[in-house]
Amino acid sequence: MDIKTVGMISSYSNIDKRGDWLWQQTPNHFGIWGNIKIQASAPNPDFMLMYQFDFPKKNQPQSWLDKLRRKSQKPEIDVGSRLRGVPKERVIYLLREPPLDEVVEKNKRYYQAAENYCGYISGPDDFAPFPDYMPAIWYIGNSFRELNEMPIPEKVAPCSWITSGINRTANHRQRLQFLESLQNNEIKFDLYGRNLPAWSKSSGELGGKWHGIAPYYYNLAIENYADNSWYVSEKLWDALLAWCLPIYYGGSAADKLLPPGSFLRLPSLDEKGIAYIQEVTSTPDAWYAAKDAIAEARQIILHKLNLLNWLSEFVAKSS
Structure with missing residues (x-):
């Protein structure tokens, strides 16, 4: 070849x-x-x-x-x-x-x-x-072979969120306000990330995202932008590759790319969304129900949505 x-x-x-x-x-x-x-x-x-x-x-x-x-x-x-x-x-x-x-x-x-x-x-x-849509890249450090062949990692905690303290746009500020509301309502989740505000009760910055996602049943995957049918980012790929069930806030691109049931839709960044997170994360039942869909989604991300596969197909069509 x-x-x-x-x-x-x-x-x-x-x-x-x-x-x-x-x-x-x-x-x-x-x-x-x-x-x-x-x-x-x-x-x-x-x-x-x-x-x-x-x-x-x-x-x-x-x-x-x-x-x-x-x-x-x-x-x-x-x-x-x-x-x-x-x-x-x-x-x-x-x-x-x-x-x-x-x-x-x-x-x-x-x-x-x-x-x-x-x-x-x-x-x-x-x-x-x-x-x-953006072809998939991911930010967990595991090798392709490990992700492709690994068993489900042990799940020991309900929910995590990895985010940052960036506040330069209205959407970033809305996300920080939602974070503050979650904590004020005493929703149980572990928070990680860079440059988070002092009030955020963060567990600190991570050297590897895997450590802040893999041990959890659920991961809050909240996009910076949710208003069109194209944008979806590594927030969703990282959660699924770590065998989490994402509670996802974003546009409709994810529905076109991934199998039904492989992620949950967070309805809104307000009281309704807070109640939804509290209900879902109170038990691991939704994660167990989604295991097969998560497994299917992981294979799609690794083999089809992968930016390398996209480039390979582009080159084949151009040659």
Whole structure:
């Protein structure tokens, strides 16, 4: 088989320089999945993935003061040189951040800029050139083989939530308000995450998400955005891969991608939602009833929704 190499660039600083990006999402060595090899830093890749790449804003100085300020700024990124000679029809742009009101115009600008470099441009919103769900990546550190073959981990606690204290948008602030309401109503769950407010009674930041999900029957998977039929994130994949039954707040994309019964729908981020969480997590009955659906969902995530599988299928259609 002729294996094509896929390079990658991203504005996510934690992955942009990683030579082994996504290698844990395949049972093979060195990022090989079928007809592709994901090697982010490959000097001469056959295809290039621009993964949430934030195109720089064009500087257009109009006065001497603008010009002076421009000299003190960092030099503009030469986007073309970062694509390493890959032809436009083999460059893929995937935007993965949700279309929150505060960033919609910026996302539209990225799509417009991508048209100069990319043959395929997609994102989880209706104004993307090719609207589509985000192919799955996950943030639990277990290998593909382990996730694919493992028995159900021991479940010893009712419910967890891994979130952050980010409050820069209205949706983020709504989520923090719901967190505060849950705790004020003494709903029993363990909270983990970064930069959470002092009042949040957090158990701290995790070095590995697995430790904050796998021992639990239920996991609160609450998206930053729930208002379209495209956006779904790793919050759902991580919970299911750890054999949790997610209590999910998000859009309808999950219903299209996963089998019925593999997750529960949180009705709202208010008193009704609080009562629902309290009722479900009071016993493990719902988890036991969902075990078979969770098992099916895990296989779909690992083998079908996996970003590596998506890239493999894209390359096959393009060759």
